Amino acid sequence: MLVGRDGELSRLVAWIRDAAAGRGRAVLVDGEPGIGKSALVRAACATAADAGCQVFWGAGDELGQPLPLLPLLDALQVTQVTRDPRRDAISELLGGSAVAGKGADLAAAAAEQLITLVDELCQDEPAVLVVDELQWADRTTVAVWSRLARSVRQLPLLLIGVLRPVPRRDDLRSLFRIVGPAERVRLGRLAEPAVLELVAALAGGKPGAELARLADDAAGNPLYLTELVDALARSSCLEVDTAGVVELTGAATPDSLPEAIADRLGFLTEAARGVLRAAALLGVGFSVADLVTVTNSSLAELLPALDEARAAGVLVAAGDDLAFRHPLIRTALYDEMPTAVRIAWHQAAAWALAEASAPVERVARQLLPMVSTTDSRVPVPPWAVRWLLDVATPLIGQAPVAAVALLRRAVRDAPLDDTVTGTLACRLADAYYGVGNVAQAERIALRALDRVRDPDVRVDLYTTVVQCRGLTGCSADFLPELNNALTQPGLQARHRARLLVLIARTHRYLGEIDDADRFATAALAELGPVEDRWATGWALHVLSFVAMVRGEWAGALPLFERAMAVVRGDPALTDLTLQLRINQSVTFGALDRHTDALAAAAQARELAERTGSVARLSQAQSAVGQLLLAAGRWDDALAEVDVVADDRKDPAVVCGDHGVAAIIHFHRGETAAARRHLDIAALYSERIGDQFVECLVRACSLAFEHASAPERALAVLTAVPAGEDAGEELLGDTARLAATIGDVRTVAAIEARARAIAAESAIPHRRALALYCRGLLERDPTMLLRAADGYRDAARPLSRAKALEAAAIAFAEARAEDRGSARAAFTHAIDLYAELDAQWDVARLRALFRAFGIRRGPKVKHRQVTHGWDSLTPTEGRIAALVVEGLSNPQIAGRLYLSPRTVGTHVSHILSKLGVHSRIDIAREAARHQSASG
Known part of the structure; x- marks a missing residue:
């Protein structure tokens, strides 16, 4: 009521x-x-x-x-x-x-x-x-x-x-x-008039003075009032006089809500209370089928107790199930059982549910009170240990916190010298890894390695340690242990191959590419005709990564194809599949195959969303953002930055994403927004140590360019160690800035590197980079125009605009008769900057050419409006049109080959730009815009 x-x-x-x-x-x-x-x-x-x-x-x-x-x-x-x-x-x-x-x-x-x-x-x-x-x-x-x-x-x-x-x-x-x-x-407590109204409705008449006083003691809590009046009614303590006033006939009354609830439960038969105690083990809401299972009763046997409980106002229908009328009623039943009895009931319920093949979470729910009790002497029963061995992997994936609690107690209660307990310890390490406690995962795995002798379990434990060491940067210390493991007796070919793969992965973590190559190749040779998808897939992954680091992009592609053919369809290798697909996307991008790169990243993103790998999802999104940055689709790139929350990304991914956003905002003259992104990246950069994040380095350099400090901008770029795999965009910017301040030595060094990278390479942007750096070094406008043509073939508009700008400057600094060529290159460059909405570059270039006396610049159109229909980007316009058609975000995502998260980000931007509050409002705005446009 x-x-x-x-x-x-x-x-x-x-x-x-x-x-x-x-x-x-x-x-x-x-x-x-x-x-x-x-x-x-x-x-x-x-x-x-x-x-x-x-x-x-x-x-x-x-x-x-x-x-x-x-x-x-x-x-x-x-x-x-x-x-x-x-x-x-x-x-x-x-x-x-x-x-x-x-x-x-x-x-x-x-x-x-x-x-x-x-x-x-x-x-x-x-x-x-x-x-x-x-x-x-x-x-x-x-x-x-x-x-x-x-x-x-x-x-x-x-x-x-x-x-x-x-x-x-x-x-x-x-x-x-x-x-x-x-x-x-x-909701606050009921005011006095409402209290009296509720009591009158419950009691069947206007409350008299004594009943009103009792009601006032309930402090305006409707549940307490209801339980209080019902308790009085059950005790026949209420009497309505001829004037319709309800008076008390004098009896003890519950003086608290718990007492009032206890009074209600006290009127039930013991049989009904027994059934309700079992129901209380299952939760506030419960399945009747589960209640049948845990009580080992038939539905016919339970019905009288359930009917009695419903008539007494203890249970209510909840869809196809039942539920306690209020959680406090269930709590009262649960708490009245002594702890030891309650734990025993939970264990019996868990066993019954497990025997009935109930879902994992229902069994786990009954076992958890056993491990959360303060009585640490309560052991895990043997049947529960066997059950945990069977369900550990899905339980860790579904509920790692619960898995840690159950597996920790199971490991404690079993001897640490047999295969079963070794496997439990291995799964416990996996569970700690799943909750992000890498240090504890490593400790558990190392402790188990001292006791376990089964080679399968040992290799699994070694894998956990290698993963943990890779995250903590302590991989080198574990190499002697891995090498020693290879000498242990009783190893089969697949065991040796897996250990060789772990050694190869460790060398990869350490940046020792040649050793990683050697051990991954040895792992494949060790397998020979033996089929082991894990070892084969990971060995090929290491080899493909080695090829990427060496810049052998074309050679990496067949390795990806071989690896994905091996791992495809294996749920245990989902994470490896994601890494392969993401790296394949990066490789396609490096080969200027942008369509293939975006398709590979989209496949990785879809699989990551479907399997819940937030880390890989953020990596795939980051790869998409960088591809869109290079391709000049800057509005779409900005949308990708917002798709996954920063606190769910790897710190290096956060730095890369905000580096992408800062680069775009700097070029667009949106300095405050760019610096906000750099400030966010700074919060995470301390956590990545010396790790190189190209987009962030470029963004930090741009910040100094905006501050008219080209020397400091160059210093940021040249601070990257020479051994790092610096991207071609960074090399081009280094050469450009060095040429700007007259640092010929640096330009020459970069030109030599670019020439070496482009040697015997058919990749368009690499060849364009070599021409660009050589053109800067020799101040040769013709060579710079050839570089611009190369960047056009590579579909890299920002790099193309920079090459055209450099050509225009070279023409302008040459003879007077080249002013026409300078103006043409200048016009072409400024058009490209305008298409990117790079207003900082447009303004900078116009000012530069006014200094050369070339005053008549082109009139370019660019998006100036920030609100209303005309402010929508092309992608937002397409999505808005599909919203008008009535499509949902998942349907739009399928139509445009985007992530539903990305579509959601775009729809949020559309709502903000249009100043509306719903999808219906978007349709209304679309109709208004169409009408206004004729």
């Missing part, structure tokens, strides 16, 4: 109608337990059907916090007779039946698919999505809620989070920064 909440209810109902009209919103409803948050939201959702909205409702659960996405999976399951294959696919992914290779983040993959599913459901009909008890939700659920909250303007979605003031984790606090004060509903 909802009393005293008319204002809050009106706001929620209005927001539901807004969602039905296409205007999405994210809302937080908070207040103390029992204050009526859920009742308020349910009352508002009752109006959703009439407004044309579908409603999805899920809830967090304290027991389920270590397991990801359960509230959203519960919310989005379809309750019709036919099952929704999209939701089932997500459940199967989390269960480990889909892609679940070592290192796969199944929760992240499922999160991406859930976000896509929400988009598709909103495409069917406007929607209200509620996550109740959000304070108990796992961090992945909160992260998905946060991402949806940031994109609600793109969807006809009312997103509601319902939570208590405590506990208030950092990720929950961040939601209050995303959701503005106008979209927050904070």
